[in-house]
Amino acid sequence: IKGVFGSSIAFYNESLRERLLFEQRILNTMEDSLKRGDFQIYLQPKVEIATGKLIGAEVLVRWIHPEFGLISPGDFIPIFENNGFIYSMDLLVWEKACALLRKWKDEKRECIPLSVNVSRRDIYHEDMIQNLSDMIQKYRIQPEELHLEITESAYVKNSQQMREVIMRLRKLGFIIEMDDFGKGYSSLNTLSELPVDVLKMDLEFLRQGENTKQREQIMQFVINLANEFKVLVIAEGVERADQADLLKTMGCRYAQGYLFGRPVPSEEF
Ligand code: C2E
Ligand code: CA
Ligand code: CA
Ligand code: CA
Numbered sequence: 001i002k003g004v005f006g007s008s009i010a011f012y013n014e015s016l017r018e019r020l021l022f023e024q025r026i027l028n029t030m031e032d033s034l035k036r037g038d039f040q041i042y043l044q045p046k047v048e049i050a051t052g053k054l055i056g057a058e059v060l061v062r063w064i065h066p067e068f069g070l071i072s073p074g075d076f077i078p079i080f081e082n083n084g085f086i087y088s089m090d091l092l093v094w095e096k097a098c099a100l101l102r103k104w105k106d107e108k109r110e111c112i113p114l115s116v117n118v119s120r121r122d123i124y125h126e127d128m129i130q131n132l133s134d135m136i137q138k139y140r141i142q143p144e145e146l147h148l149e150i151t152e153s154a155y156v157k158n159s160q161q162m163r164e165v166i167m168r169l170r171k172l173g174f175i176i177e178m179d180d181f182g183k184g185y186s187s188l189n190t191l192s193e194l195p196v197d198v199l200k201m202d203l204e205f206l207r208q209g210e211n212t213k214q215r216e217q218i219m220q221f222v223i224n225l226a227n228e229f230k231v232l233v234i235a236e237g238v239e240r241a242d243q244a245d246l247l248k249t250m251g252c253r254y255a256q257g258y259l260f261g262r263p264v265p266s267e268e269f
Contacts (some may be wrong), residue, residue: 203237
């Protein structure tokens with residue numbers, strides 16, 4: 001114990017101290033914020049590259065914090081995943097998405113499917129399937145209007161239980177999108193066996209830098225494979241027209257990214 005303690009002392013500097021204080025504030029304020037409605041949803045368009053046509057939108061959470069102002073999910077999702085609060089927060093986000101779809105229907109607007117994020121941890125929550133089914137009933141929407149984005153790493157660490165839950169969700173009619181695909185390169189060869197409807201190709205594929213050629217080759221491989229298995233591919237993080245062109249040439253039809261639209265508050269969308 002002494003050794004472990006000693007090494008952590010070495011890392012204990014001002015920024016770690018700040019980090020710990022920040023985390024403590026997060027933990028102390030999350031419950032009240034949830035009740036008060038400080039968690040809000042932003043939407044980002046998903047489009048068909050060739051036509052620019054809107055095919056859906058991803059729902060991304062934002063925390064309008066009373067002290068810190070707008071905080072990005074990257075700063076609090078990992079904390080919530082650790083302490084289990086993620087499920088309460090995700091339930092709220094999913095419900096907001098369902099309520100928005102209901103609102104669009106009531107206003108007789110054209111509806112597009114909304115994709116919500118599902119944490120690995122949510123999948124192990126015993127009430128998840130029931131809660132989702134209740135929700136779409138309550139808001140009178142179709143399951144295929146609510147897409148569930150599950151990260152690739154969740155599949156890779158793939159326990160039997162995880163697969164079963166995903167299988168049951170699909171049977172109920174929910175559409176499953178595998179998020180951050182390719183980040184670990186690990187599921188490339190098991191694509192044919194995975195219960196999934198849509199692949200979201202990780203934005204790292206499009207980043208400039210080393211191994212650009214190699215990354216393009218992998219991207220092409222993924223797109224071909226997906227097309228063969230009739231799985232839709234959506235490229236993430238498309239910021240420039242030349243990236244969109246490249247994707248189109250490679251046979252990738254759909255994209256999401258700043259080029260087509262940044263995440264905006266749902267009222268603005
Ligand atoms: P993600 O699911 O991979 O979401 C895509 C992220 O990429 C979003 O970051 C989005 O704003 C960002 N992005 C979109 N287009 C571009 C682009 O062209 N370039 C670049 N550089 N980035 C782009 P965001 O909103 O900060 O979310 C970060 C992560 O937090 C998400 O990654 C997701 O894993 C998680 N997250 C967000 N909302 C929720 C939620 O409601 N529940 C759960 N469990 N996780 C969430
Ligand atoms: Ca996502
Ligand atoms: Ca992603
Ligand atoms: Ca991500």
